[in-house]
Amino acid sequence: MSLFAGILVDRANRKHLMLLGDAIAAATTLFILVFYLLGALTVWHLYLAASVQGGFSQIQELAYSTSVTQLVSAKNYTRANSMSSAVHYGSNIVAPALAGTLYPIIGLSGILPIDLVIFAVATATLTGVQIPQVKPEEAKENSERQPPRPEKLTTKISSMWNELTFGIRYIWQRNSLRSLLWVTALFWFAHDLGGAIHSPMILARSGNNAQVLGAIATAAGMSGVTGAAILSTWGGPKQRVKAMLAGFIGAGLSKTIFGLGRSLQVWGPRSSVLL
Numbered sequence: 001m002s003l004f005a006g007i008l009v010d011r012a013n014r015k016h017l018m019l020l021g022d023a024i025a026a027a028t029t030l031f032i033l034v035f036y037l038l039g040a041l042t043v044w045h046l047y048l049a050a051s052v053q054g055g056f057s058q059i060q061e062l063a064y065s066t067s068v069t070q071l072v073s074a075k076n077y078t079r080a081n082s083m084s085s086a087v088h089y090g091s092n093i094v095a096p097a098l099a100g101t102l103y104p105i106i107g108l109s110g111i112l113p114i115d116l117v118i119f120a121v122a123t124a125t126l127t128g129v130q131i132p133q134v135k136p137e138e139a140k141e142n143s144e145r146q147p148p149r150p151e152k153l154t155t156k157i158s159s160m161w162n163e164l165t166f167g168i169r170y171i172w173q174r175n176s177l178r179s180l181l182w183v184t185a186l187f188w189f190a191h192d193l194g195g196a197i198h199s200p201m202i203l204a205r206s207g208n209n210a211q212v213l214g215a216i217a218t219a220a221g222m223s224g225v226t227g228a229a230i231l232s233t234w235g236g237p238k239q240r241v242k243a244m245l246a247g248f249i250g251a252g253l254s255k256t257i258f259g260l261g262r263s264l265q266v267w268g269p270r271s272s273v274l275l
Helices: 002-011 012-036 041-073 073-126 138-147 155-172 175-196 198-205 210-234 241-261 264-274
Strands: none
Touching: 002 012, 002 041, 002 175, 012 041, 012 073, 073 210, 138 264, 155 175, 175 198, 175 241, 198 210, 210 264, 241 264
């Protein structure tokens, strides 16, 4: 979905795309709830719901991040991104701990309706917000910056392929961006390998204790809000590449210690550094 998300976000109304993302997330949650109440929920239902929701979330997140760049000046991108991170991690402080507490009491059938109510609140909030769109003259300017297309690329399929690969070709023609792409790709590949077994590992080593999992997520959320607040106030270091690499190194070391840990005393502090 990421291949098509950029083209779609540039062409469609970004506010509508974000609303669509919330609607799809609510629909998949309702899908899981219905099958759970019918006693027919299986693993493939979860895979299907996660795939659909994950695909549309890519579009929603890109629409959101590009809207932020239309709202603030370039010099304030770091602060704006930090504030967005604070919102994300802020929810991680309360939501996981609350879910871990409520799950043994009301179960999945009680938590999913709460999730639906939250989606309704998010949709109502977004409805009243003015989301800026790319101005026609800016879109034209960006189009003029693209590499010239061969005359033989006249079919719609060729045109679409050219648009899909433009981002990759643009990065590949610039040494600094190409190096950045390799470094970040390798980091996130390793990071997400561990992220996929993060929750299962904690549950397996804590006797399937949802409260422990929620507490770790809360610790990470508190750390994320703190870091985001500092960056938002500070504006970030001048040598951003070195700062980014230092963050990668710190996250890698923390993940290593996190994986070796077998108690909340080890996982809590390390998750704060890691996330």
